[in-house]
Amino acid sequence: MTCETPISPGAGAPAWPRIRTLGVDGVLISFGDRLEEPANRAALALRDAIERAGWDGIEETTSSLVSTYLRFDPLHCDAATVTARLESLLATRDWSTAPLPRGRRLWRLPTVFGTDLAPQLAEAATMAGLTPEAAIAQIAATRLTVRTIGFAPGQPYLGDLPPAWDIPRQTGLTPRVPEGAVTVAIRQIVLFAISAPTGWRHVGQTAFRLFRPEAPEPFALRPGDEVIFDPVAPDKLERMRGDGPDGGASFETLP
Structure with a gap:
């Protein structure tokens, strides 16, 4: 009630x-x-x-x-x-x-945009009125704030992208995106903590593991943290998959 x-x-x-x-x-x-x-x-x-x-x-x-x-x-x-x-x-x-919570962190996440690893970049870019190259540059240049954690353990909703990215979700579902998928809609990015179906368009792929049940803090990101998606080549991401749960990511504590 x-x-x-x-x-x-x-x-x-x-x-x-x-x-x-x-x-x-x-x-x-x-x-x-x-x-x-x-x-x-x-x-x-x-x-x-x-x-x-x-x-x-x-x-x-x-x-x-x-x-x-x-x-x-x-x-x-x-x-x-x-x-x-x-x-x-x-x-x-x-x-x-009011000031955002103390102890926030700025994360840099190596990300492959497009290619077979993230096949909906071109479609999302077209909907935003951008070329794929401009879309990658715009996302990579935006510091996104973790607005909330939801849907799956440790899974962040990040915003906001520039107004061009006010694109709708798909009317149907992509049967499955992998863990670490970067998906976009309505000026937000959802970074997937698990492999799952989605109506959000898959534009990037990371090796970052968001949910770590074995760790003292199971959720890697916290509300208020900020994220930058740094473009990398597919072969570099593959090497980073063996670098532990951070997948090549790094962070600094914000003042």
Whole structure:
């Protein structure tokens, strides 16, 4: 069951953010109804603030494209108490301009664009009004932010590409793309953590392993991290497959 509790009731109340309870132990704070950078920034920053606050009774936090979710222990506190804390925290600042979480990293991922490894580059480039060469250059020049993790363990949604890349998903499904596939639609890139069917167009291929269940941190990327896809030749990528789970990738910590 979901019930909505407005932060500022009454006429003239702002549409966002909204606090809603989910079942008996969940609360969802939404900053919009569509993906926009300020709403995503707010969701990431609020989650970080809740985690740093260390509220008693909070058992889990996560974020989606435009929302922050927290799960609480109903034997320790109730939804009204959690909602009151959230209202107080939300009132402290404009979360759409808040700094992104500390400890973010900038990753560089060696990527083969096109060829038989990523056969839909030319189709996607045409839809974006670009040549394949220009499409590769534009993607490679864009620092993409991990907006959220979803669909599969550790799988990131990255954005935003320039406006030309506001292309739709396919009406049908590609039967399967491999782990490490770089796929594109609606100005976003999804980097595949597993081999799976998709309606997104397969334009690049990496050797980067996103889900590492054997590691202390199973997800290689975190929301708020940034990614650059560096073009490489197919033979170089093949050699990198033997370089461990990073597949030739490197990162630096952002200030």
